[in-house]
Amino acid sequence: MKYILISGGVISGIGKGIFASSLGLLLKTIGLRVTAIKIDPYMNIDAGTMSPIEHGEVFVLNDGGEVDLDLGNYERFLDITLTKDNNITTGKIYQKVINEERKGDYLGKTVQVVPHVTDAMQEWIERVAAIPVDESGEKPDVCIIELGGTVGDIESAPFVEAMRQFQFRVGYKNFALGHVSLVPIIGPVGEQKSKPTQATIRELRSLGLSADLIACRCSTTLDNDVQNKISMFCHVGKDQVLSVRDVSSTYHVPLLIREQGVLDFLRKRLDLDSINISSAQIEKGETLLKQWTKLTIDHDRLSQPVIIALVGKYTNLQDSYLSVKKSLEHSGLRCERKLILKWIEASYLEAEYEKEGPEKYRESWEDLKSADGILVPGGFGTRGTEGKIAAARYARENKVPYLGICLGLQVAVIEFARNVCGLEAANSEELDKNAIHQVVVNMPEISTTHLGGTMRLGLRSTIFQNGTESWSTIRKLYENAQSISKDDHHVVERHRHRYEVNPAHVSMFEAKGLHFVGRDETGERMEIMELKDHPFFIGTQFHPEYLSRPLKPSPPFLGFVMASAEFSKKSVLKSKPKTNGISETHNQF
Incomplete structure (x- = not known):
């Protein structure tokens, strides 16, 4: 070696x-x-409880390991599959040494940094x-x-x-x-x-x-x-x-x-x-x-833009959404489109912010309305969620391509419940524990007291439901990517969440046109949401960005960018994009 x-x-x-x-x-x-x-x-055992604003995104592996974002770089560049043990932290090493000391493995010895800790590292x-x-x-x-x-x-x-x-x-x-x-x-x-x-x-x-x-x-x-x-x-x-x-x-x-x-x-x-x-x-x-080599040449030749609005709450540090950004780049390359990514702070879209910061409120809505596609990624906590809900509503009502990931799926469900199903007080248990209609709830098996490593993590199966073969866009995307065959109705993706769509409301949603085309093995956990009468309105409870590769784009992201590029062709009188997109700045890695 x-x-x-x-x-x-x-x-x-x-x-x-x-x-x-x-x-x-x-x-x-x-x-x-x-x-x-x-x-x-x-000293952290893993990156799971660390703030994205301080440390960048938490990358999730097949085995459920919550690790540093650099392991995402390794997997994307090398097209390999790593484990949680490929991320070593001081916390892991000291935990291992202390556990061995308690078992008596060092019996009679004084346990020291050298040689015991350094030996454990090697x-x-x-x-x-x-x-x-x-x-x-x-x-x-x-x-x-x-x-x-x-x-x-x-x-x-x-x-x-x-x-x-x-x-x-x-x-x-x-x-x-x-x-x-x-x-x-x-x-x-x-x-x-x-x-x-x-x-x-x-x-x-x-x-x-x-x-x-x-x-x-x-x-x-x-x-x-x-x-x-x-x-x-x-x-x-x-x-x-x-x-x-x-x-x-x-x-x-x-x-x-x-x-x-x-x-x-x-x-x-x-x-x-x-x-x-x-x-x-x-x-x-x-x-x-x-x-x-061809990938780098193609990247430099791209000229026709596709404008994507990313509506998030950690936009001050773009590495908070590094895998999402890279997945969009991968798909842009495949679609031969130059990615222009507009970072929109979700809080600025909220109605109450109009009084506090009218200029940012106006600019944020202008950026959202000028985009060819709207993406709402994952996140935690209440801040900015009403802005994300507003973005989902704008995409649904104006037929703008929409991709919601994890929380992005959940806010789209909340928006649909409020404005289509008439449940004005609909919300998530995470956001309002006293909400009358909790359309998103905590998963029963997930701890509410311990945070580190307690979410639903890692590679899980999603089964496409019968009757979706003829019309589901997301299903066709996975079939075209050979992620599933026509005889094999499931796909595997990486997860990181502790809340899910409330199964008690699913029949009402589907009766109104919001279909859950992908579910887990029990059929009780909603994995993929799709609107039938929309050019592209899809949400995934899993995180497809973790498995995207430069030479093998993620199917949901590829479909989203393709739909956004098609929307761009049909759009008229759009404002000229500002020069703050990814492709218009040097990437100081």
Whole structure:
């Protein structure tokens, strides 16, 4: 097994996850099987209870693991399936060591950070790195390990020490270190500064680790003189200093670093040619490289826009909806449309906000009305929900394509209950425990006192109902994507929720035209909602964004973008979009 550790310096959020994913993708293009591990040095057991505004989205895996968003990057780039153990936290490690101490595994010993905690970290990595991540069932050849945070942080010190020991445990030819650092541009002349990178490499070396690759993040291509200076003062060859400039899309990063010879370096440094790779794997890797190259070319050629309004409550940090954003990009590429994403804070759409912030209220409604499609993603709590309900109503009444995910399905049901079924006091138990008509209720098996890991999580089946074969758009989308066959009526997707549509009201909804075309195995839990007399009005209780891939878009997202593109053709007198869309800004990953 070969291991590549990715660390970061100067600042956090510098793009270690994208760099790690890009290296993994390149290794796959030469036929290697790759897995990935993310180390997060916080004390939380997992990311499940962390605020999206502070830490970005919570990504959910097949086994129900609530993990860091970088595991989503790994799965999307590498097209692999990871487990919750691929996300290591300080909380998990200390919990494991304490449990073993209580069982008597360390009987007679004083349990210490070194060696007991650091040994537990190394053993965890070796165990998880050997888990198959694709349909072949074969063990991976290479494991990419991303160390979260910044080198020098107090909380990451035990992990750095564990990695210092680990390099000797596995041997020189089996361990390499890539360090991602910031090269800021200072002053009116735009001078690139190498001192921060020199400092962070010096810090790394003082801790017993030496970088084999230095990925220099900069807004522009690294100057030759600066590259030479970093090479000289950081004790690496010039070919080991990579210029990772800002690009229009993160999809460009693998090809950007490939052009700089990173694969040739890793071949020699890790003796990759000693790994036995089948001809089928080599051919598969070559095909992947061609597909990815075409993907980046297609991305840059897109010109005809499709405008999507994302109505959420965490829009101040766009990483809160990272998988949703990426899924829309995947579908936009397939539909050959340039994605213009308008971020709308749900609270600004609420009637009571008109007095508090009339300008934002007006601008938000203008953005919503100028969109080709409206998407309401998942979320928790009461803030902004009335704005989401208003957005769902506008989409339903004006025949604008609508996709609701998790809470997005629930608010569409509430809106339908109020304005079509006449239940004016309809609400969710989450939002109003005293509501007269609770059309969305807490699932009976879910804890109401403990929050961490207690939701309905992970891969679950959804069964399409009889009678939907001829008209259901969402069913046809899954059939066309070969996610289901005409003889197989179920599809599997990842879930993350603790509330569901109240089964007691379902017959009333369906009598009024809101159909639940997909349900769980019992038929009592509503999974997919669809309006029959609408171009595209669909809600899913599951989160289809978690399984979307750049080369394999999620069927609900693909259908939504296709419908939005068709709506765009029919629209007239639409306002010109503002220049704040995804495709109109550099993606500073």
